[in-house]
Amino acid sequence: MDVLRITTSGSVDDGKSTLIGRLLYDTKSITQDKMEALQAASKRKGLDFTDLSLLTDGLIAEREQGITIDVAHIYFSTPNRKYIIADTPGHFEYTRNMVTGASTAQVSLILIDARKGIVEQTYRHFFIACMLRIPHLVVCINKMDLVEYDEARYNQIVEDFQQLLPGSLYEGKEVKCIPISSLYGENVVTRTEKISWYKGLPLLEFLEEIQFDRNDRNHPARFPIQYVIRPKTEQFHDFRGFAGKIASGSFSVGDTIVSLPNEQKSKIKSIEKFGEQLQDAHAGESVVITLEDEIDISRGNLLVKEGQSQPEGLREVKAQICWMDQNKLTPGKTYLLQHGPTRIKSKVQQITSVTEVTTNRIEEKTEMGLNDIGRIVLKTAQPVFADKYGTNPANGTFILVDEFSNATVAVGFIE
């Protein structure tokens, strides 16, 4: 059974939480006690319907203010697959959460209020989907009930949205648009007569059919070492296994590998999972690899395959970043660059540009603060063995950690 990860984004009040509530409700993923709690809470708020959005707003402050503050994770299953939704807030000040929620997603689900059409937030969500190179984009035009299920209105919004595509990551790709009413559950899980002019699939059926071949598997092989296993027991006296999760590509027994940064070579002797011997393993799998030769490898080393393209050790890193901390980025200050299992001291040499994400306009700014997205140049104390995000995303990201507060202050995409 596979797992499909979705990120949802929308603006305030475009019914995102209601949509998620609807998906849970119509797939029978809400139990009776949760439903009763929901009905009671709706009544207390003076509503004459059950507000499904109350399901996801979990924190006290959120319920008080009726908004979503943080990334919430919601789960439901069909007989076909397990779904994980990262529900991220639609307020402009929470861009960092949208980026966070989107980082693991295979599908970005953008909501548009049929009455309002494309708004500033739509541009922001689209920009983030492009920046993170999310493989699938689905646009739900919601609240169709409030525009009398008007086909012309729907077509106008679809046309407006398609104007964003040329020159973007999604040019020439299928971007699915679906007219829905999450409040009445129309075209979410089940079809509706009221939108009979729409011939496509309802949202859930569309999600069920998405084929996400794990792209990572076709990329060059990368195995960052997390942990070295040396049992030193009688039975496994000389066992020396390298534990990690394959970031991209595949490894097979007998492959010649190169260990970076020391560039030593060896052959794969075994690939194991809890004692089970595998012939090969692929991106996403947590395994233990043993080698034919005793070479010096510890946490932070990266195993790659001979004969495939290899990451060059970068001392100067050019990247697009999203700044996520209250304190502004300070050029010249030391930040720890965490890439896979490595942490390396780094300094921001230059802020090249900052992008105004709602207009895609590039501004020449010399400072970056919370929720800003821009391009920077970093100098690092040791080489970083990363790929470009555009060619191998699984080995092309990093976070910056503040040396003093230990906060995660930025995420970067290597260019």
Added chain:
Amino acid sequence: MSSIQWQFPRALEDEAIYILRETAAQFERPAILFSGGKDSITLVRLAQKAFYPGKIPFPLLHVDTGHNFPETIEFRDWLVESLGLELIVRNVQDSINQGKAKEETGKYASRNALQTVTLLDAIEELKFDACIGGARRDEEKARAKERIFSVRDEFGQWNAKMQRPELFDMLNGKINIGENVRVFPISNWTELDVWNYIREEELAIPSIYFSHEREIIERDGMYWPFSPYLNTTEEEVPFRSKVRFRTVGDMTCTAAVLSEADKLEDIIEEILAAKISERGARIDDKRSEAAMEKRKQAGYF
């Protein structure tokens, strides 16, 4: 559409193992918070897998309220013995004796909230910088917003608004002295995922998860296990019935469900058909709508 799910998604296991290895590598003294319940039993299996053929590089910490089901303690000792694990037990009773915690009174008295005191003391005494717990995001809505590496301050407090963003699979466990991290490797699992995993891995679990006859009382529409720890009123007369437990906490805060399910398959069928969520049987969550968030702020796991 039926929501039947009979297969465990293996990607969740790869993710949990990755998290456990990061924990071993990024921290000096991690421990697994072990309650004897199915989620912490799952954690132990995942830790075995993460470090095989090496040993699990951390001890189990059990905060014993003294109000546990005897079956759970029996199981705990059997598991520790058969896998050769290190077990550390700290007792809520000691915290009470030291005057650090105060026994609740009345018919809803429970030691659930008191555990936090003992836990924080144990963390300080044993210098644990990471505590691995079996909490899942599907359990409760405050949990749905918690990170995999969740930083707690010196007082064990969770600050929901100051959480570190977690991007892709990058985990930042860097902390200052005195702070510690709660690690939740099965954050993305659901109750059903755990049961399917237990079934596919053929894991042993305490007998109280299966149908058995027991003395219970009825209170507030729920069935409470009758025990010397439960304060009852005169009207609350115990009777015997076939029950099982869906979640295992203290005898004072875990409600039983009437059930004939005595096999894992039957339990899974029952969950699929259930009208009540898992934590709906947790009396400790019923105290207020934000009960869990408030307890987390105070250092609860």
